[in-house]
């Protein structure tokens with residue numbers, strides 16, 4: 029296992045990102061405060077470049093490429109926010125990028141990834157192994173593969189979301205973070221260590237895919253089948269080795285949210301806060317609202333991790349009585 033990143037890596041990432049990533053706003057809602065009986069500070073990464081926090085980890089990693097790596101280019105396999113983040117971060121740094129995506133990935137996602145400047149290589153999900161394809165292309169063209177979460181520089185970059193939140197609002201009692209592979213949660217844990225050591229950091233994952241909760245309780249990585257959930261950014265089968273090491277040591281807990289609670293949260297964000305949030309982006313708020321943590325009377329941070337959702341799908345979530 030490579031060395032675990034530390035708070036210093038998050039602070040260094042923040043310096044690299046300054047002027048390149050958006051410093052996203054911290055939003056307040058008197059509705060949320062009243063309902064949770066707490067002071068709630070929302071870090072709105074749905075307003076980040078490419079619409080999700082993943083630009084942070086991607087940019088931080090590419091900024092540390094050697095000249096040789098930059099010339100050859102970067103490769104990622106993803107059909108989601110990581111793909112767009114790598115594509116745009118690569119373009120802004122003048123690095124060629126190749127994204128491996130399933131043939132049946134949503135056309136809008138493929139188009140967006142191309143618009144950000146990537147070459148998209150497709151494969152058949154049912155007959156081909158994407159990791160094998162990605163490895164082959166990487167070797168043939170000398171590309172550097174950047175994984176979506178289990179990578180020290182990716183983790184450090186994601187942590188800058190919490191670093192900015194602590195800088196802007198001061199220490200917090202709790203910080204709730206959406207959790208898929210655990211990159212964002214681990215980075216936020218490191219930021220808390222440096223800036224708010226008393227803050228309890230809690231990862232929130234979809235109930236249908238509670239592998240991280242099982243892993244946290246068991247003290248070893250538990251793998252599950254791909255979960256069925258509307259939180260498509262957290263449909264991971266397991267956390268990573270680096271992310272698990274950090275979560276196991278430093279997280280206060282891992283909670284879950286149901287799809288119904290996510291839909292309720294999306295409606296809350298639309299109706300009360302006037303913002304578009306994707307289902308995965310609502311995990312932390314749902315966890316703070318319905319979870320077991322006793323947050324009354326405390327100062328609570330909630331990371332809204334992204335806002336990328338097809339409008340038709342979003343309309344179905346938001347439509348009343350569905």
Ligand SMILES: *Cc1c(COP(=O)(O)O)cnc(C)c1O
Pocket residue numbers: 080081082108109110176177186206207208209210211212213261262306308309333334335
């Ligand atoms: C990737 C993603 C997550 C999960 O992040 P991990 O680092 O894999 O835990 C949460 N929300 C959104 C919007 C994402 O794109």
